[in-house]
Amino acid sequence: MPWFNHARVASGCSLLARHRKALTGLTFIAPAAVFLTAVMGFPILYLLRHSLNKENFANPAAGATFIGLGNYLALLRNHEFWQSTTTTTTILLFAVAVEFVLGLGVALLLQRVLVGRRLLIALVLIPSMMMPIAVGLMWRYMLDDGYGMVAYYLNRLAITGQGGLFPGSILGTARTALASIVLTDVWEWTPFMALILLAGLQSLPVDPYEAAAVDGASGWQEFWHVTLPMLRAAITVALLIRIADAMRILDIVFSMTNGGPANATQTAQLYSYRIGFQQFNTGLAFAQVVLVASATITVCALIFRQVARERGAA
């Protein structure tokens, strides 16, 4: 884009005025920008620099040795690193997919509700507003093989328990433990997903629906050809928020399975915490954190570009 535009000048908007306007805007943003840079900037610089060191917090006497990309290379060869990354990705894909489908269903239902919609929305949102660490404990109790309420009914339905589809202990078997975390995440975050999609649904214009009705479109055709395409912006935002959240899943796992059985449910965040604060291997922990954060930034940037594009198009 040329920085000088004859048409703009001709239209009466002088360069000086434009600069002044940009400056006023930046002045409003500055306090927050300075705050965020100060509070997050130092940790980030520290992180990047020290990820190149071999250092152990528990043994400061040994000091720090510069080893370049040594920590990064060690991680790429580390089985636990890849396992934790895969675990996070698996939880993310299953949880967000289910949340999207269920959330869209709930949003469509809520949109058609005749009485008490506002109350219903506040009620259904309760799971999403609960403390995730407590939610993990709650579900751990409900899924306990010995006295859990949900486990009891799952056993009765022959889904789990002896002679059931998954006879092992629910939280003590790798596959069902992972499924339990996905279930818990779905329970907690589907309402939030539904709320964002509902906001999108409520802002849709009426005209295309009238046109579809005139053309004699069926309910399904209307949903597929009118609602879904117009809902794209809201869907992208909902996915952006939920994917960013799911990529750093820690709390639920921490209180539900603590990464077990063995390391089957150890997510990337739990792994960071463990190398940093249980093994005190700070250099390695920093390198892991840089890799995971880069992946998060990349994914979010791609979706954000889509959001910006949709907003520009609208």
Add this chain to the structure above:
Amino acid sequence: MTTLARRRRAGRLATLAAFAVTGLFLVPVAWTVETSLKTKVQAWTLPPKWVFTPNLDNYRTVLFQQGFLEYLKHSAVIAVGETIVALTLGSLAAYGFERFRFRGRQPLFFAFLLAYMLPEVAIALPAYLLAVQFHVLDTYGLLIAMHATFGTAFATWMMRAFFKEVPAEIEESALTDGATRLGAFLRVTLRLAAPGLVATAVFCLIFSWNDFPYALVLSSLHTETLPVAVGSLKTPAGTAWGGIMAVTVVAFLPTVIFVFIVQKWLVRGLTFGAVK
């Protein structure tokens, strides 16, 4: 059947279904509340007992013997402090992003969002080491500042959506009447977006209240928050689940109350400006 009659019937069916779905989502919440009112023996009984004589012993134990009142206080101080910082910085920035166009606005906005999206553990690890060096570990100030990072980013995003709905012409007339930019913002725009401010404040409070990673790493004796205390309750089998569920109820009750206060603006507030 006429279209209108069909629509009305569909509406009634949807209403019923929506109530049923909401009920299903609330079963675990109801079970948690029930368990918090049970004795240890009742909490361990199968098949699940839905009807029983409730008692408040678990709450008494948790609040007055295990010191959870103290954790509640820490959490409240940090959440309120964070909300004040985040709302102030966030609404100013949101106004700057929404009303002024300049080069690099979009990348700068994305940089703000990163503060919300980066994994907390990534920042918490180096922040811990830096906090030790600067002797600020386990202080209210540190936790408020760390929570205010995601709070500010979130408030910027959400307030921007609310400012979008305030017509720029109203401000401009204030400006021509001789008000400064800041004056017009404070007296006109912010006032008109007040419901949005309340809704944003509620979410900022809840996010800080629920945060686990930062509090786990950076708080200790003097500032230990509710989530950290809750997290430390997980012990091997044979746990007093009634007490844990009582803590859970104490932890989520304030958030539920807050959500009911702002129910009017819930949907509008969460569009994140992307919908319109």
